[in-house]
Amino acid sequence: xxxxxxxxxxxxxxxxxxxxxxxxxxxxxxxxxxxxxxxxxxxxxxxxxxxxxxxxxxxxxxxxxxxxxxxxxxxxxxxxxxxx
Numbered sequence: 001x002x003x004x005x006x007x008x009x010x011x012x013x014x015x016x017x018x019x020x021x022x023x024x025x026x027x028x029x030x031x032x033x034x035x036x037x038x039x040x041x042x043x044x045x046x047x048x049x050x051x052x053x054x055x056x057x058x059x060x061x062x063x064x065x066x067x068x069x070x071x072x073x074x075x076x077x078x079x080x081x082x083x084x
Contacts, residue, residue, distance in 0.1 A: 050056055
């Protein structure tokens with residue numbers, strides 16, 4: 001009777017060991033994925049900052065031949081702003 005109990009404990013121990021090995025492999029996989037995604041995020045942030053910069057806008061404007069600078073429009077009469 002006691003041998004059956006010990007055999008059950010050994011089988012349970014082997015099951016727990018194998019389950020922990022699988023979980024360890026999963027943890028390693030997800031840690032690598034997190035590192036990869038973090039690096040990809042950094043690269044995308046750099047691209048977003050570059051695309052949002054004034055230098056990028058100026059280069060695209062020159063590429064599209066936008067050379068005329070606009071003059072600001074000032075309201076001479078404030079009744080437009082006051083809705084009179």
